[in-house]
Amino acid sequence: MIGQIIEIIAQQKEVDPSEITGETDFYNDLEMNSLDVVSCVADIEELSGVSIPDDKFTDIHTVNDLAELIEQLQKGK
Amino acid sequence: MAEKLTEQKKLEQRMLTPAPKLPYRFMALLSRVLYCKKFGVKFNYNIDLKQYRGKSYVVVSNHASRYDHAFTAPAFFPDTLNYVVGYNEFFRSHLAGLLRTLNVIPKKNFVPYPYSVKQMIRVIRQGGRIMIMPEGMSSISGANQPCAVGSGQLLKYLGVPVLYTKISGGYLTSTKYCLDDRPGRVEVTVDLLLSAEELSRMSEEEIQQYLNEKLYHDDYEWNKTAKVRFKGKNEMAKNLHTLLFWCPKCKKMLTMKSEGNTIECTACGNKANLNEYYELTAQGEDSLIPSTPKVWFDMQRSEVRKMVGSDNFELKENVKIGTLPEYGFLKKQATSEITGEGTLILNKSGLHFKGTKKGEVFEFDIAPKFLPTYGMCTDVSRFYTFVEGQFIEFYPEKASAELWMMATEENHRLNGGAWQDCYLKNEDACETSM
Incomplete structure:
Protein backbone atom coordinates (compact mmCIF):
# COMPACT_ATOMS: atom_id res chain seq x y z
CA MET A 1 0.00 0.00 0.00
CA ILE A 2 2.76 2.44 0.92
CA GLY A 3 4.29 2.17 -2.56
CA GLN A 4 0.95 2.94 -4.19
CA ILE A 5 0.44 5.94 -1.95
CA ILE A 6 3.86 7.26 -2.83
CA GLU A 7 3.12 6.83 -6.53
CA ILE A 8 -0.13 8.75 -6.29
CA ILE A 9 1.47 11.59 -4.35
CA ALA A 10 4.46 11.75 -6.67
CA GLN A 11 2.16 11.99 -9.66
CA GLN A 12 0.01 14.66 -8.05
CA LYS A 13 2.91 16.76 -6.82
CA GLU A 14 5.01 16.07 -9.92
CA VAL A 15 8.02 14.91 -7.89
CA ASP A 16 10.27 11.88 -8.18
CA PRO A 17 8.83 8.96 -6.10
CA SER A 18 12.31 8.37 -4.66
CA GLU A 19 12.01 11.70 -2.85
CA ILE A 20 9.06 10.41 -0.83
CA THR A 21 9.34 8.00 2.10
CA GLY A 22 7.03 6.77 4.84
CA GLU A 23 8.15 9.62 7.07
CA THR A 24 7.45 12.31 4.48
CA ASP A 25 5.08 14.89 5.92
CA PHE A 26 2.37 16.04 3.51
CA TYR A 27 2.22 19.57 4.83
CA ASN A 28 5.79 20.34 5.86
CA ASP A 29 7.86 18.33 3.38
CA LEU A 30 5.64 18.37 0.33
CA GLU A 31 3.97 21.72 1.06
CA MET A 32 0.57 20.27 0.31
CA ASN A 33 -2.52 22.18 1.41
CA SER A 34 -5.64 20.57 2.82
CA LEU A 35 -7.23 20.33 -0.64
CA ASP A 36 -4.16 18.51 -2.00
CA VAL A 37 -4.40 16.00 0.84
CA VAL A 38 -8.14 15.51 0.36
CA SER A 39 -7.59 14.97 -3.36
CA CYS A 40 -4.81 12.47 -2.69
CA VAL A 41 -7.01 10.64 -0.19
CA ALA A 42 -9.83 10.48 -2.77
CA ASP A 43 -7.48 8.64 -5.16
CA ILE A 44 -6.25 6.27 -2.48
CA GLU A 45 -9.80 5.49 -1.39
CA GLU A 46 -10.66 4.36 -4.88
CA LEU A 47 -7.57 2.21 -5.04
CA SER A 48 -8.12 0.62 -1.64
CA GLY A 49 -11.91 0.47 -1.66
CA VAL A 50 -12.23 1.99 1.80
CA SER A 51 -13.58 5.38 2.74
CA ILE A 52 -11.64 7.45 5.24
CA PRO A 53 -13.93 9.02 7.86
CA ASP A 54 -13.66 12.78 8.22
CA ASP A 55 -12.73 12.59 11.88
CA LYS A 56 -9.54 10.72 10.93
CA PHE A 57 -8.27 13.49 8.64
CA THR A 58 -6.61 15.39 11.44
CA ASP A 59 -4.53 12.27 12.24
CA ILE A 60 -3.01 12.15 8.78
CA HIS A 61 0.33 13.95 8.54
CA THR A 62 2.76 11.49 6.98
CA VAL A 63 2.63 8.80 4.32
CA ASN A 64 2.93 6.19 7.09
CA ASP A 65 -0.09 7.69 8.91
CA LEU A 66 -2.18 7.29 5.79
CA ALA A 67 -0.93 3.78 4.99
CA GLU A 68 -1.60 2.57 8.54
CA LEU A 69 -5.06 4.07 8.55
CA ILE A 70 -5.95 2.38 5.26
CA GLU A 71 -4.71 -0.95 6.57
CA GLN A 72 -6.77 -0.60 9.75
CA LEU A 73 -9.87 0.26 7.78
CA GLN A 74 -9.32 -2.65 5.38
CA LYS A 75 -9.00 -5.06 8.30
CA GLY A 76 -12.21 -3.77 9.86
CA LYS A 77 -14.15 -4.07 6.61
CA MET B 1 -21.96 -10.46 13.32
CA ALA B 2 -21.22 -7.34 11.31
CA GLU B 3 -22.16 -4.01 12.88
CA LYS B 4 -25.32 -2.49 11.44
CA LEU B 5 -24.29 0.76 9.80
CA THR B 6 -26.11 3.95 10.71
CA GLU B 7 -27.56 6.07 7.90
CA GLN B 8 -24.80 8.61 8.51
CA LYS B 9 -22.05 6.03 8.09
CA LYS B 10 -23.71 4.56 5.01
CA LEU B 11 -23.95 8.00 3.47
CA GLU B 12 -20.30 8.80 4.08
CA GLN B 13 -19.06 5.53 2.63
CA ARG B 14 -20.46 6.28 -0.81
CA MET B 15 -17.98 7.19 -3.53
CA LEU B 16 -19.92 9.29 -5.97
CA THR B 17 -19.76 9.36 -9.75
CA PRO B 18 -21.29 11.87 -12.18
CA ALA B 19 -25.09 12.05 -11.94
CA PRO B 20 -26.79 9.20 -13.84
CA LYS B 21 -28.18 10.56 -17.09
CA LEU B 22 -31.58 8.92 -17.34
CA PRO B 23 -33.03 9.67 -13.88
CA TYR B 24 -31.40 13.09 -13.82
CA ARG B 25 -32.86 14.13 -17.16
CA PHE B 26 -36.24 12.76 -16.18
CA MET B 27 -36.19 14.88 -13.02
CA ALA B 28 -34.96 17.97 -14.88
CA LEU B 29 -37.82 17.63 -17.35
CA LEU B 30 -40.28 17.01 -14.55
CA SER B 31 -39.04 20.16 -12.81
CA ARG B 32 -39.59 22.11 -15.99
CA VAL B 33 -43.15 20.79 -16.28
CA LEU B 34 -44.04 21.21 -12.62
CA TYR B 35 -42.38 24.49 -11.77
CA CYS B 36 -41.20 26.49 -14.75
CA LYS B 37 -44.68 27.24 -16.06
CA LYS B 38 -46.20 27.63 -12.60
CA PHE B 39 -43.59 30.16 -11.48
CA GLY B 40 -43.06 31.86 -14.85
CA VAL B 41 -39.41 30.88 -15.21
CA LYS B 42 -37.52 32.52 -18.09
CA PHE B 43 -33.96 31.59 -19.08
CA ASN B 44 -31.56 34.20 -20.47
CA TYR B 45 -28.28 32.96 -21.93
CA ASN B 46 -25.36 35.40 -22.17
CA ILE B 47 -23.15 32.60 -23.53
CA ASP B 48 -23.57 29.78 -26.00
CA LEU B 49 -23.71 26.68 -23.82
CA LYS B 50 -22.91 24.40 -26.77
CA GLN B 51 -19.19 25.02 -26.32
CA TYR B 52 -19.39 23.54 -22.80
CA ARG B 53 -21.89 20.76 -23.44
CA GLY B 54 -20.76 17.34 -22.26
CA LYS B 55 -17.53 18.73 -20.83
CA SER B 56 -16.54 19.19 -17.24
CA TYR B 57 -17.48 22.46 -15.53
CA VAL B 58 -18.72 23.89 -12.26
CA VAL B 59 -21.91 25.93 -11.94
CA VAL B 60 -22.28 28.38 -9.10
CA SER B 61 -25.46 30.25 -8.27
CA ASN B 62 -27.03 32.59 -5.80
CA HIS B 63 -29.32 30.52 -3.58
CA ALA B 64 -32.67 32.24 -3.76
CA SER B 65 -35.06 29.60 -2.47
CA ARG B 66 -35.78 25.94 -1.95
CA TYR B 67 -36.88 25.73 -5.60
CA ASP B 68 -33.50 26.62 -7.05
CA HIS B 69 -32.89 23.10 -8.40
CA ALA B 70 -35.99 23.60 -10.56
CA PHE B 71 -34.75 27.00 -11.72
CA THR B 72 -31.24 25.82 -12.58
CA ALA B 73 -31.26 22.17 -13.73
CA PRO B 74 -33.38 22.86 -16.84
CA ALA B 75 -31.03 25.70 -17.81
CA PHE B 76 -28.20 23.25 -18.55
CA PHE B 77 -30.29 20.42 -20.00
CA PRO B 78 -29.30 17.84 -21.26
CA ASP B 79 -26.08 18.14 -19.24
CA THR B 80 -26.28 16.50 -15.83
CA LEU B 81 -25.10 18.21 -12.64
CA ASN B 82 -24.19 16.75 -9.28
CA TYR B 83 -25.81 19.22 -6.91
CA VAL B 84 -24.18 19.93 -3.57
CA VAL B 85 -26.92 19.90 -0.95
CA GLY B 86 -27.16 20.23 2.84
CA TYR B 87 -26.20 16.99 4.60
CA ASN B 88 -29.30 16.91 6.77
CA GLU B 89 -31.59 16.89 3.73
CA PHE B 90 -30.44 13.31 3.09
CA PHE B 91 -32.26 12.20 6.23
CA ARG B 92 -35.70 13.46 5.21
CA SER B 93 -37.85 10.63 3.89
CA HIS B 94 -39.31 12.54 0.92
CA LEU B 95 -35.82 13.48 -0.34
CA ALA B 96 -33.59 10.60 0.80
CA GLY B 97 -34.12 8.30 -2.19
CA LEU B 98 -34.01 11.01 -4.83
CA LEU B 99 -30.82 12.63 -3.52
CA ARG B 100 -29.03 9.30 -3.44
CA THR B 101 -30.29 8.24 -6.88
CA LEU B 102 -29.06 11.46 -8.46
CA ASN B 103 -25.65 11.22 -6.74
CA VAL B 104 -26.21 14.51 -5.00
CA ILE B 105 -23.21 15.48 -2.88
CA PRO B 106 -23.91 16.06 0.83
CA LYS B 107 -22.32 19.05 2.53
CA LYS B 108 -22.19 19.92 6.21
CA ASN B 109 -22.73 23.63 5.93
CA PHE B 110 -20.34 26.08 7.57
CA VAL B 111 -18.00 23.44 8.98
CA PRO B 112 -15.04 21.67 7.33
CA TYR B 113 -16.30 18.55 5.59
CA PRO B 114 -13.59 16.73 3.59
CA TYR B 115 -16.04 14.03 2.44
CA SER B 116 -17.92 16.56 0.36
CA VAL B 117 -14.76 17.96 -1.23
CA LYS B 118 -13.57 14.43 -2.10
CA GLN B 119 -16.80 13.78 -3.99
CA MET B 120 -16.60 17.07 -5.88
CA ILE B 121 -13.04 16.29 -6.96
CA ARG B 122 -14.11 12.78 -7.96
CA VAL B 123 -17.01 13.94 -10.10
CA ILE B 124 -14.94 16.58 -11.89
CA ARG B 125 -12.08 14.13 -12.51
CA GLN B 126 -14.52 11.75 -14.12
CA GLY B 127 -15.66 14.43 -16.52
CA GLY B 128 -18.80 15.38 -14.60
CA ARG B 129 -20.21 18.73 -13.58
CA ILE B 130 -21.16 20.05 -10.17
CA MET B 131 -23.58 22.72 -8.99
CA ILE B 132 -22.61 24.70 -5.90
CA MET B 133 -24.51 27.43 -4.14
CA PRO B 134 -21.56 28.86 -2.23
CA GLU B 135 -23.62 30.95 0.18
CA GLY B 136 -24.36 27.62 1.87
CA MET B 137 -28.05 28.25 2.46
CA SER B 138 -31.02 29.73 0.71
CA SER B 139 -31.30 33.49 1.11
CA ILE B 140 -32.66 34.62 4.45
CA SER B 141 -33.21 38.26 3.56
CA GLY B 142 -33.86 38.34 -0.19
CA ALA B 143 -30.22 39.14 -0.93
CA ASN B 144 -26.97 37.24 -0.64
CA GLN B 145 -24.86 36.29 2.29
CA PRO B 146 -21.11 36.24 1.51
CA CYS B 147 -19.89 33.00 -0.05
CA ALA B 148 -18.45 30.46 2.36
CA VAL B 149 -14.78 30.98 3.12
CA GLY B 150 -12.68 28.74 0.88
CA SER B 151 -15.01 28.86 -2.14
CA GLY B 152 -12.37 30.64 -4.20
CA GLN B 153 -9.75 28.11 -3.18
CA LEU B 154 -11.99 25.21 -4.19
CA LEU B 155 -12.85 26.67 -7.61
CA LYS B 156 -9.18 27.32 -8.31
CA TYR B 157 -8.29 23.80 -7.27
CA LEU B 158 -10.95 22.17 -9.45
CA GLY B 159 -9.57 24.17 -12.36
CA VAL B 160 -12.46 23.73 -14.79
CA PRO B 161 -14.59 26.56 -16.25
CA VAL B 162 -17.03 28.09 -13.82
CA LEU B 163 -20.43 29.04 -15.18
CA TYR B 164 -23.04 30.79 -13.11
CA THR B 165 -26.73 31.35 -12.87
CA LYS B 166 -28.21 34.47 -11.39
CA ILE B 167 -31.73 33.81 -10.14
CA SER B 168 -33.99 36.86 -9.92
CA GLY B 169 -37.45 36.60 -8.41
CA GLY B 170 -36.75 33.21 -6.83
CA TYR B 171 -36.84 34.52 -3.27
CA LEU B 172 -40.01 36.50 -3.86
CA THR B 173 -41.60 33.31 -5.24
CA SER B 174 -40.90 31.41 -2.02
CA THR B 175 -39.47 33.55 0.75
CA LYS B 176 -37.57 32.24 3.74
CA TYR B 177 -40.03 33.69 6.24
CA CYS B 178 -43.07 32.17 4.55
CA LEU B 179 -42.80 29.04 2.47
CA ASP B 180 -46.10 29.55 0.64
CA ASP B 181 -45.74 29.53 -3.14
CA ARG B 182 -46.23 32.99 -4.62
CA PRO B 183 -46.13 32.59 -8.39
CA GLY B 184 -44.97 35.64 -10.35
CA ARG B 185 -41.89 35.55 -12.54
CA VAL B 186 -38.38 34.15 -12.15
CA GLU B 187 -35.52 35.14 -14.44
CA VAL B 188 -32.49 32.86 -14.64
CA THR B 189 -29.45 34.35 -16.35
CA VAL B 190 -26.69 31.97 -17.43
CA ASP B 191 -23.18 33.25 -18.03
CA LEU B 192 -19.51 32.36 -17.73
CA LEU B 193 -17.98 33.37 -14.41
CA LEU B 194 -14.36 32.36 -15.00
CA SER B 195 -12.54 30.33 -17.61
CA ALA B 196 -9.93 27.76 -16.59
CA GLU B 197 -7.21 30.19 -17.73
CA GLU B 198 -8.62 32.98 -15.59
CA LEU B 199 -8.82 30.66 -12.59
CA SER B 200 -5.18 29.71 -12.92
CA ARG B 201 -4.14 33.36 -13.27
CA MET B 202 -6.16 34.71 -10.33
CA SER B 203 -5.42 34.25 -6.64
CA GLU B 204 -7.84 32.40 -4.37
CA GLU B 205 -8.74 35.70 -2.70
CA GLU B 206 -9.43 37.37 -6.04
CA ILE B 207 -11.70 34.51 -7.07
CA GLN B 208 -13.55 34.68 -3.76
CA GLN B 209 -14.10 38.40 -4.13
CA TYR B 210 -15.19 38.09 -7.76
CA LEU B 211 -17.61 35.32 -6.82
CA ASN B 212 -19.18 37.51 -4.15
CA GLU B 213 -19.51 40.41 -6.55
CA LYS B 214 -20.96 38.44 -9.46
CA LEU B 215 -23.45 36.43 -7.42
CA TYR B 216 -24.76 39.36 -5.43
CA HIS B 217 -28.44 39.98 -5.97
CA ASP B 218 -31.22 41.73 -4.06
CA ASP B 219 -34.67 40.52 -5.13
CA TYR B 220 -36.43 43.55 -3.65
CA GLU B 221 -34.22 45.97 -5.58
CA TRP B 222 -34.69 43.87 -8.72
CA ASN B 223 -38.45 44.10 -8.41
CA LYS B 224 -38.38 47.87 -8.18
CA THR B 225 -37.78 47.80 -11.94
CA ALA B 226 -39.14 44.38 -12.88
CA LYS B 227 -42.51 45.28 -11.26
CA VAL B 228 -43.59 41.66 -11.01
CA ARG B 229 -46.73 40.88 -9.04
CA PHE B 230 -46.33 37.79 -6.84
CA LYS B 231 -49.66 36.26 -5.88
CA GLY B 232 -49.72 36.22 -2.09
CA LYS B 233 -53.38 35.45 -1.32
CA ASN B 234 -53.57 38.44 1.04
CA GLU B 235 -50.94 36.89 3.28
CA MET B 236 -47.86 38.74 2.07
CA ALA B 237 -46.66 39.51 5.60
CA LYS B 238 -47.43 36.07 7.03
CA ASN B 239 -44.58 35.22 9.47
CA LEU B 240 -42.63 38.32 8.39
CA HIS B 241 -42.06 39.10 12.08
CA THR B 242 -39.87 35.99 12.35
CA LEU B 243 -37.44 37.72 9.96
CA LEU B 244 -37.98 41.37 10.93
CA PHE B 245 -38.08 41.15 14.70
CA TRP B 246 -36.85 44.67 15.45
CA CYS B 247 -38.97 47.79 15.40
CA PRO B 248 -37.37 50.65 13.43
CA LYS B 249 -39.34 53.19 15.49
CA CYS B 250 -39.12 52.19 19.16
CA LYS B 251 -35.99 50.02 18.57
CA LYS B 252 -37.32 47.15 20.64
CA MET B 253 -36.58 43.56 19.69
CA LEU B 254 -39.02 40.66 19.35
CA THR B 255 -42.02 42.96 19.56
CA MET B 256 -43.18 42.64 15.95
CA LYS B 257 -46.25 40.65 14.97
CA SER B 258 -47.50 39.96 11.48
CA GLU B 259 -50.74 38.81 9.97
CA GLY B 260 -52.25 39.00 6.50
CA ASN B 261 -50.47 41.81 4.67
CA THR B 262 -49.55 43.71 7.83
CA ILE B 263 -46.61 43.79 10.22
CA GLU B 264 -46.97 45.78 13.44
CA CYS B 265 -45.00 46.53 16.59
CA THR B 266 -46.94 45.41 19.66
CA ALA B 267 -44.98 47.89 21.79
CA CYS B 268 -45.43 51.14 19.86
CA GLY B 269 -47.96 50.44 17.11
CA ASN B 270 -45.49 51.10 14.27
CA LYS B 271 -47.21 49.43 11.33
CA ALA B 272 -46.65 48.61 7.66
CA ASN B 273 -48.43 46.96 4.79
CA LEU B 274 -46.66 44.68 2.31
CA ASN B 275 -48.27 44.44 -1.12
CA GLU B 276 -47.90 41.84 -3.87
CA TYR B 277 -45.02 43.80 -5.41
CA TYR B 278 -43.26 43.48 -2.04
CA GLU B 279 -43.56 47.22 -1.47
CA LEU B 280 -43.70 48.27 2.17
CA THR B 281 -46.01 51.15 3.00
CA ALA B 282 -46.18 52.80 6.42
CA GLN B 283 -49.64 52.67 7.98
CA GLY B 284 -50.49 55.79 9.95
CA GLU B 285 -48.68 59.13 10.01
CA ASP B 286 -46.38 58.22 12.87
CA SER B 287 -45.11 54.95 11.48
CA LEU B 288 -41.46 54.72 10.56
CA ILE B 289 -40.86 52.01 7.99
CA PRO B 290 -37.78 51.25 5.81
CA SER B 291 -38.19 51.20 2.04
CA THR B 292 -37.88 47.41 1.61
CA PRO B 293 -37.73 44.38 3.92
CA LYS B 294 -34.05 44.04 2.95
CA VAL B 295 -33.24 47.59 4.05
CA TRP B 296 -35.12 46.85 7.29
CA PHE B 297 -33.11 43.66 7.67
CA ASP B 298 -29.81 45.54 7.25
CA MET B 299 -30.83 48.17 9.80
CA GLN B 300 -31.80 45.40 12.18
CA ARG B 301 -28.38 43.82 11.67
CA SER B 302 -26.69 47.12 12.58
CA GLU B 303 -28.66 47.19 15.84
CA VAL B 304 -27.79 43.59 16.61
CA ARG B 305 -24.15 44.31 15.88
CA LYS B 306 -24.20 47.16 18.40
CA MET B 307 -25.84 44.88 20.96
CA VAL B 308 -23.30 42.11 20.39
CA GLY B 309 -20.43 44.59 20.65
CA SER B 310 -21.62 45.98 23.98
CA ASP B 311 -20.04 45.01 27.30
CA ASN B 312 -21.61 42.02 29.02
CA PHE B 313 -23.49 40.95 25.89
CA ASN B 415 -14.31 38.34 17.37
CA GLY B 416 -11.85 37.55 14.61
CA GLY B 417 -14.00 35.34 12.39
CA ALA B 418 -13.02 34.91 8.76
CA TRP B 419 -16.57 35.14 7.36
CA GLN B 420 -17.00 38.90 7.20
CA ASP B 421 -20.03 40.59 5.72
CA CYS B 422 -19.03 42.30 2.53
CA TYR B 423 -22.58 43.59 2.09
CA LEU B 424 -23.25 45.20 5.45
CA LYS B 425 -24.82 48.52 4.45
CA ASN B 426 -23.57 51.57 6.24
CA GLU B 427 -25.99 52.99 8.75
CA ASP B 428 -26.31 56.35 6.96
CA ALA B 429 -27.61 54.59 3.87
CA CYS B 430 -30.15 52.73 5.97
CA GLU B 431 -31.32 55.86 7.78
CA THR B 432 -32.01 57.72 4.54
CA SER B 433 -33.99 54.81 3.15
CA MET B 434 -36.92 55.32 5.51
Missing part, protein backbone atom coordinates in the same frame (compact mmCIF):
# COMPACT_ATOMS: atom_id res chain seq x y z
CA GLU B 314 -25.41 37.74 26.44
CA LEU B 315 -28.30 36.05 24.68
CA LYS B 316 -29.96 33.24 26.60
CA GLU B 317 -32.99 31.07 25.93
CA ASN B 318 -34.41 27.66 26.69
CA VAL B 319 -34.47 25.51 23.56
CA LYS B 320 -35.40 22.05 22.49
CA ILE B 321 -32.77 20.28 20.43
CA GLY B 322 -33.24 17.98 17.47
CA THR B 323 -30.89 15.38 16.00
CA LEU B 324 -30.87 13.12 12.96
CA PRO B 325 -32.08 9.54 13.27
CA GLU B 326 -29.41 6.85 13.40
CA TYR B 327 -31.60 4.44 11.46
CA GLY B 328 -34.43 5.25 9.10
CA PHE B 329 -35.49 8.70 7.96
CA LEU B 330 -37.41 11.72 9.20
CA LYS B 331 -41.09 11.60 8.35
CA LYS B 332 -43.68 14.25 7.51
CA GLN B 333 -41.14 16.81 6.29
CA ALA B 334 -39.52 17.04 9.75
CA THR B 335 -35.96 18.37 9.77
CA SER B 336 -34.88 16.58 12.95
CA GLU B 337 -36.34 14.55 15.79
CA ILE B 338 -36.54 16.25 19.18
CA THR B 339 -34.16 14.42 21.47
CA GLY B 340 -33.34 16.90 24.21
CA GLU B 341 -33.60 20.34 25.72
CA GLY B 342 -31.57 22.83 27.65
CA THR B 343 -30.27 26.39 27.85
CA LEU B 344 -28.52 28.04 24.95
CA ILE B 345 -26.23 30.99 25.66
CA LEU B 346 -24.38 33.24 23.25
CA ASN B 347 -21.73 35.63 24.52
CA LYS B 348 -18.30 36.89 23.52
CA SER B 349 -16.73 33.54 24.30
CA GLY B 350 -19.07 31.78 21.88
CA LEU B 351 -22.09 29.51 21.89
CA HIS B 352 -22.73 27.37 24.94
CA PHE B 353 -25.31 24.70 25.62
CA LYS B 354 -26.16 22.88 28.82
CA GLY B 355 -28.93 20.34 28.91
CA THR B 356 -29.77 16.81 27.91
CA LYS B 357 -29.78 14.74 24.74
CA LYS B 358 -31.36 11.30 24.53
CA GLY B 359 -31.76 11.29 28.31
CA GLU B 360 -28.11 12.04 29.05
CA VAL B 361 -26.25 15.17 30.03
CA PHE B 362 -25.18 17.08 26.95
CA GLU B 363 -23.01 20.21 26.91
CA PHE B 364 -20.88 21.99 24.36
CA ASP B 365 -19.01 25.22 23.76
CA ILE B 366 -18.07 26.63 20.36
CA ALA B 367 -15.75 29.62 20.04
CA PRO B 368 -17.03 32.50 17.84
CA LYS B 369 -14.41 32.03 15.14
CA PHE B 370 -15.58 28.44 14.55
CA LEU B 371 -19.24 29.42 14.28
CA PRO B 372 -19.83 31.84 11.39
CA THR B 373 -23.56 31.24 11.18
CA TYR B 374 -26.24 28.55 11.35
CA GLY B 375 -28.23 26.71 8.78
CA MET B 376 -31.98 27.04 8.59
CA CYS B 377 -33.55 23.99 7.03
CA THR B 378 -36.90 25.38 6.04
CA ASP B 379 -38.21 28.67 7.40
CA VAL B 380 -37.04 31.12 10.07
CA SER B 381 -38.37 29.17 13.05
CA ARG B 382 -35.32 27.09 13.98
CA PHE B 383 -31.62 26.80 13.22
CA TYR B 384 -28.85 24.23 13.28
CA THR B 385 -25.15 23.70 13.45
CA PHE B 386 -22.79 20.75 13.66
CA VAL B 387 -21.20 19.92 16.99
CA GLU B 388 -18.17 17.67 16.48
CA GLY B 389 -19.69 16.59 13.19
CA GLN B 390 -23.14 15.86 14.63
CA PHE B 391 -26.18 17.76 13.43
CA ILE B 392 -27.92 19.68 16.22
CA GLU B 393 -31.04 21.71 15.52
CA PHE B 394 -32.32 24.32 17.98
CA TYR B 395 -36.00 25.06 18.52
CA PRO B 396 -36.24 28.30 20.52
CA GLU B 397 -39.28 29.03 22.70
CA LYS B 398 -39.79 32.49 21.23
CA ALA B 399 -39.82 33.60 17.57
CA SER B 400 -36.15 34.43 18.01
CA ALA B 401 -34.33 32.20 15.50
CA GLU B 402 -33.27 35.15 13.32
CA LEU B 403 -32.06 37.09 16.35
CA TRP B 404 -29.89 34.10 17.29
CA MET B 405 -28.60 33.88 13.75
CA MET B 406 -27.74 37.57 13.34
CA ALA B 407 -26.19 37.78 16.81
CA THR B 408 -24.06 34.71 16.14
CA GLU B 409 -22.91 36.06 12.77
CA GLU B 410 -21.97 39.42 14.26
CA ASN B 411 -20.30 37.73 17.24
CA HIS B 412 -18.17 35.78 14.75
CA ARG B 413 -17.34 38.91 12.79
CA LEU B 414 -16.51 41.03 15.83
